[in-house]
Amino acid sequence: MTTLVAAVRRYPLVALTVVVGVVGLALNWTPASAVVPWLLSGYSLVVAAREAVSMIRRLFRKEFGLDVLAVTAIIATVLVGEYWASIVIVLMLTGGEALEDFAAGRAQRELKALLSRVPQIAHVFDDSGELVDVPVTAVTVGERLVVRPSEIVPVDAVLVSASTAVDESSLTGESMPVDKVAGDLLLSGSVNGPEAVTVTAAARASESQYQRIVQLVSEAAASKPALVRLADRYAAPFTFVSVALAGIAWWLSGDPTRFAEVLVVATPCPLLIAAPVAFMAGMSSASAHGVVIKNAGTLEVLARAKTVVFDKTGTLTRGTPEVVAIRPESGRSEEAVLTLVAAAEQYSSHVLAASLVAEARRRGYSLPAVTDAREVATHGVQARIGTEVITVGKPAFVAEQAPGLAQVDLGSGEAAVYVAVDDQLAGVIILRDAVRDEAQRMLHDLQALGIQKTLMVTGDIEQTAQKVADELQLSEVHAECLPEDKVRIVHTITPGPVVMVGDGVNDAPVLAAADVGIAMGAKGSTAASESADIVILVDDLYRVVDAVSVSKRTVYIALQSIWIGIAISIALMLVAMTGVMPAIVGAALQEVVDLVTILNALRALNLGRNAGSARVASDSSSPLSAGAR
Numbered sequence: 001m002t003t004l005v006a007a008v009r010r011y012p013l014v015a016l017t018v019v020v021g022v023v024g025l026a027l028n029w030t031p032a033s034a035v036v037p038w039l040l041s042g043y044s045l046v047v048a049a050r051e052a053v054s055m056i057r058r059l060f061r062k063e064f065g066l067d068v069l070a071v072t073a074i075i076a077t078v079l080v081g082e083y084w085a086s087i088v089i090v091l092m093l094t095g096g097e098a099l100e101d102f103a104a105g106r107a108q109r110e111l112k113a114l115l116s117r118v119p120q121i122a123h124v125f126d127d128s129g130e131l132v133d134v135p136v137t138a139v140t141v142g143e144r145l146v147v148r149p150s151e152i153v154p155v156d157a158v159l160v161s162a163s164t165a166v167d168e169s170s171l172t173g174e175s176m177p178v179d180k181v182a183g184d185l186l187l188s189g190s191v192n193g194p195e196a197v198t199v200t201a202a203a204r205a206s207e208s209q210y211q212r213i214v215q216l217v218s219e220a221a222a223s224k225p226a227l228v229r230l231a232d233r234y235a236a237p238f239t240f241v242s243v244a245l246a247g248i249a250w251w252l253s254g255d256p257t258r259f260a261e262v263l264v265v266a267t268p269c270p271l272l273i274a275a276p277v278a279f280m281a282g283m284s285s286a287s288a289h290g291v292v293i294k295n296a297g298t299l300e301v302l303a304r305a306k307t308v309v310f311d312k313t314g315t316l317t318r319g320t321p322e323v324v325a326i327r328p329e330s331g332r333s334e335e336a337v338l339t340l341v342a343a344a345e346q347y348s349s350h351v352l353a354a355s356l357v358a359e360a361r362r363r364g365y366s367l368p369a370v371t372d373a374r375e376v377a378t379h380g381v382q383a384r385i386g387t388e389v390i391t392v393g394k395p396a397f398v399a400e401q402a403p404g405l406a407q408v409d410l411g412s413g414e415a416a417v418y419v420a421v422d423d424q425l426a427g428v429i430i431l432r433d434a435v436r437d438e439a440q441r442m443l444h445d446l447q448a449l450g451i452q453k454t455l456m457v458t459g460d461i462e463q464t465a466q467k468v469a470d471e472l473q474l475s476e477v478h479a480e481c482l483p484e485d486k487v488r489i490v491h492t493i494t495p496g497p498v499v500m501v502g503d504g505v506n507d508a509p510v511l512a513a514a515d516v517g518i519a520m521g522a523k524g525s526t527a528a529s530e531s532a533d534i535v536i537l538v539d540d541l542y543r544v545v546d547a548v549s550v551s552k553r554t555v556y557i558a559l560q561s562i563w564i565g566i567a568i569s570i571a572l573m574l575v576a577m578t579g580v581m582p583a584i585v586g587a588a589l590q591e592v593v594d595l596v597t598i599l600n601a602l603r604a605l606n607l608g609r610n611a612g613s614a615r616v617a618s619d620s621s622s623p624l625s626a627g628a629r
Contacts, residue, residue, distance in 0.1 A: 013047070013094045021087050041078045044086035047094070048074040072239060073266065080260035122154040123147070136205045143201045147192045155188050156207075157199035167191040177352065238566055242266035242573065249577040258579060265572040265581070265589060274561035274597045281604035282554030290538040291547045298533040302516045302551035306495040308451050308544070309510075311502035312458035312468055315520055315541065317433045319503075321352060321415060323359040325430040327408065330421070337427035339365050341419050344383040344392045347373035352417060353381075355431060391420045398425070438542040439472055445545045449552065452495060457486050459506055486510035501544055518544060557604045565597040 020043045024036045048071050055071055077085040121133045123146040131146060136154045139145065144160065147153055153166070165177040168190045177193065180186060186199060246262035279296035286293050293299060310316050326334040342360035345353035347370065360367060370390075373383035380393015382401075391401040395418050399405040402420035408428050410416055417429045443454055455476035458465050465479035478489050483506045490498055490510050500507070500514035511517030512531040519532035520541070536543045572589055575581050581589075 011094070014091070017043075017047075017087065017091045017094055021091070024084075024087070037081065037083050040083035040087045044074050044078055044083065044090050047090045048078075072243070073263065076260055076263035076266075080257070080264060082264055085264060139201050139205060141201050141203060145199050145201060146196055147186075147199055148196045149192060149194050151192050153186045153188050153190050153192060153199070155201050155205050156203040157186050157188075157201050159184050159186055159197060159199055161197040161199075164195065164197045165193040167193075234562060234566065238266075241570065245570075245573045245577060249579075252577070253579060255579075258577070261579070261581065262573050262576045265576050265593075266569055274565060274601045275558045277598055278554055278558035278561060278601035278604045281602055282550055282557070285554075285605055286547060286550045289543065289546055289550075290536060290540070291543050291550070292535045292537060293547070293551075294533055294535075298516055299551045299554050301497050302499065302534070302548060303555040305451060305497045305499045305516060305548065307453040307455070307493055307497075308446060308499045308501060309490060309493065309514070310454070310456050310474075311500075311507050312456055312460055312465055313433065314503040315501055316439050316456065316468060316472065317435055319433065321355045321431040322434050323355065323429055324414075324432045324434070326427060327430070328427040329425045330427075332426050334427075335363075335365060337419060338363070338429065339367060340385065340390050340421065340426060341392050341417060341429055343367040343370050343385060344373065344381045344390045344419075346370065347383060348375050348381045348392075352415065352431065356417065356429065388421050392417060394418070435468060435471060436541050438540065442542045442545055443472055443474075445542075446548065449545065449548050451548070453493075455493070457481055457489055457500075457510070482506075483509045487513045490514050499548075501541075518547060554604045557601060561597045561601040564600060565593055568593045568596065 020039065024040050027033055027036050027039070051071050051074075073089050074086050077083070077089065120136060122136050122139050123131055124134050124139060125144045125146075126132050139155050145154070145157060147157075159180050159182055161182065163179065163181045164186075165179050166186060168178050168187065178190075185202060186192075188203075188205070242263060246259045246266070249262045250256055250259040252258075276296070279299055282299055283293045283296070313319055323338070326337055328334055328337045338356070338360050342357045342365070345356045346367065357367075368385050370383045370385055373381060375381045376393070376397065379397040380391065382389065382391050384390070389401070391398050395405060395407045395416070398418040398420045402423055402425045405418065405420070405425050408416055408430075410430070415431045417431065419426045419429070446454065453475045454472075455478070456465060456469050456474050457478045459481055460479060462477075462479040465477050468474075469477040478485070481489065486507070487509050490500055490513055497515035499516045499518060500510050501518045501520070502511055503520035507519070508531040511519055511533075516534065517532035518534045518536065520536050520539070534547055536547070572581070572593070
């Protein structure tokens with residue numbers, strides 16, 4: 001009952017149209033049946049007058065849409081006494097608008113869980129030294145705050161604690177954790193490491209890095225041109241043909257009734273309802289596969305896309321470092337080196353430590369017992385295993401125990417973790433942020449769907465970005481880009497429409513500026529999800545192919561439904577021109593046309609995935625982001 005009341009409040013005109021129709025049916029079998037024509041015709045003309053106001057405003061802007069066709073059809077059916085046809089046209093008109101709005105609302109509800117993680121509060125020390133939660137907007141410069149483990153830094157702040165490692169990938173594209181020591185600036189939007197830290201606010205929320213990016217998003221979104229609805233493109237020619245055929249019938253027969261009989265079967269219901277039904281069905285189908293499309297217009301643009309632009313870190317790459325090489329020294333095996341490192345790193349809070357421990361467990365290695373472990377912040381860990389002292393971390397730190405240590409040459413995007421046993425170097429472990437397994441297949445299938453150009457726009461360094469682009473055979477690379485640089489580049493790319501795929505806070509402005517923005521929402525930032533037109537709710541880049549495939553198929557079905565309706569309507573108009581079809585028969589046949597087009601449009605509910613989720617059996621590893629402990 002609550003849902004019904006909410007629907008009535010949200011779509012009052014649809015509800016009122018249904019009520020008027022039901023009342024008309026009830027009165028039709030009573031002595032008051034003479035009131036029915038006046039009730040239905042009067043109501044239809046009121047709605048037509050309302051639409052006429054919108055129509056006139058659009059005509060002044062040189063826009064010709066479905067409202068012209070709807071008003072013409074409603075008036076024509078009222079004039080010939082087909083008031084039931086009039087009420088059906090009104091229901092199709094208001095219902096189509098409601099369907100589009102409902103589909104957009106459903107998409108927004110799919111995002112609620114995702115967007116609920118937006119930081120709204122900051123943990124601030126009050127005058128008595130107690131920690132209290134206040135709105136982020138209430139934080140003032142100079143206040144001391146606590147940023148808890150894995151929390152987003154709420155405002156630009158200076159680190160007071162001795163050290164931490166923060167994830168700035170969503171801001172800069174740097175996939176490796178960035179070490180910070182007391183006095184360093186932490187940017188709002190970056191993610192704190194595994195330990196709580198104390199910071200001092202360096203700027204208010206409105207003046208912080210995150211807010212500057214939000215402002216860019218607003219400006220980019222405002223610069224997007226308004227989209228012409230799919231069915232509106234056919235309204236003008238269909239109206240012209242309908243009126244022309246009706247006029248010819250009147251001229252040939254000399255009977256003005258013939259004009260009305262032709263227009264009765266020219267009702268615009270196929271245009272009014274086919275596209276909204278198909279788009280709602282397509283959006284529902286996409287949502288079932290973890291792809292939330294926020295509005296129907298996005299489907300139209302995506303179906304015509306010619307260029308797809310990708311961010312690098314967290315989009316084309318996994319966004320987390322992985323072990324790609326182990327280089328033993330002093331006669332030790334790979335297993336021995338990784339076991340020693342993982343055992344010691346269990347006691348480290350550094351982000352790389354988790355990757356090393358996870359790799360050892362993935363390989364099924366048993367970790368020896370550790371005693372007297374201690375961590376030297378931002379440098380490494382020292383621990384005792386049995387009688388041996390194990391030192392793990394940066395080369396300078398490990399070299400204090402193993403003076404003969406020589407640094408290895410690293411490729412772009414690689415990080416090295418050194419390990420010494422007592423005074424001897426035991427080995428080096430190399431980590432990289434690897435390309436996603438599904439990336440190559442995704443790019444190949446996008447080309448098969450008509451995408452002509454794929455390129456990368458990233459904040460990461462040129463050398464790192466170029467190696468990823470070479471591996472994936474991308475058309476172009478734009479590296480070391482600030483958020484405003486990404487917006488400028490996307491605005492100049494041809495051919496269009498242009499799709500942008502990203503996941504970070506720094507991608508939010510360009511996602512809003514692109515013709516279609518697609519956010520990797522499973523692990524990406526909330527800012528990216530809010531500014532994008534499409535959000536992928538699972539950590540699977542191949543869903544970009546699914547989104548393009550669903551959009552093309554949905555638009556195809558919508559156009560097919562429109563053309564089926566137009567073709568049948570024109571055929572009926574040609575028959576009506578001969579005078580063998582009474583208006584009441586024409587109105588009844590037009591409802592059959594409506595039913596056919598709606599049923600065809602509903603086929604979009606069953607859109608299968610183009611090739612299924614990518615589970616490519618590939619061990620591809622690629623040098624990606626620079627960074628070390």
